[in-house]
Amino acid sequence: MTEEQKVEQTARLDILNTARSLFAKKGFEAISVREIAKESGQNISMISYYFGSKEGLYKEIIGGHMQMVGGEIRKLFQTNSGKELTAKMFRSDLKSLVTIIVGMKYGNPEMISIMQREKVNGLPFARELHEKTVGPIAEQVIAIFKEAQKKKIIRSGFDVGAFLGILFESIIGYMTSQDCGLSVLKGSYELPKDKEKFIEFLTDLFLQGIRK
Structure with a gap:
């Protein structure tokens, strides 16, 4: 250079x-x-x-973030690609997914603020980027969950897309609320100090809800 x-x-x-x-x-x-x-x-x-333009700059920032997160998730599921899915492997994948989501909040809190504002406004700038970048990766994650349902690792009959949306939004929402210092959360996980315990808690919480 x-x-x-x-x-x-x-x-x-x-x-x-x-x-x-x-x-x-x-x-x-x-x-x-x-x-x-x-x-x-x-x-x-x-x-x-x-x-x-300013819009081009804004989209560059959002697009870069989505590609980075998407790359982490894609790498996660490529690790076990071609292997027989087991209950142990599925829990590990779910924990890794939770870890990525938690890491997004503390790794780049500014992007969380930007994306939350985008969602409130109806994704005026991020919708196309989201569909192109996150959409295909989300389909891969959904496919893993459906395979787990087929193998009876987790129960069938629930909406996987809705589950993943709630998984993501509830984790980010909780951490954002804790940052605000809400008294109702006093005595709960102290983040990021208790991050590993928090991730284990979330993994077991969400897995318990869908386990066969």
Whole structure:
């Protein structure tokens, strides 16, 4: 990589990181391209050069996040690809999925804020990206659950898609509520300190609900 390429890469990352932080704090509509340029220390024309527009920058941030998470989930299920699914393997896969979701909150909390706001607004910018990136991976996860149903590892007759949606939203929702310091959660898992215990609890909780 040449010195010029390094400078360009640094400038691009500065814009992405600054914009991610601002979008998380204030939302898409409240942030201007000028503010992003000022906070990142980059020329306003560079945003247009790299991303085309504020919307292009926003979609780049969301798309990068979805690809990263999708890659982790895809890697998880590729590990056991071709192997005979067992109850032990299924629990391990479920625990790994829970671990990825919990890790999303603490690994990149700004993206959780951005995506929650997107959902409240009806996914105006993320819908197409979600369908292209997350959709196919979700189908792979659903296929694993249906195979587990077929092998009688878990019970049949429940909506797998709904289960996975509730799994994700309830975990993120709980951790977000705990961050708010709600008194009803006082004495519960202290996160992220009790992260491993929390993951074990969630794995057993959700598995118990669908176990055969």
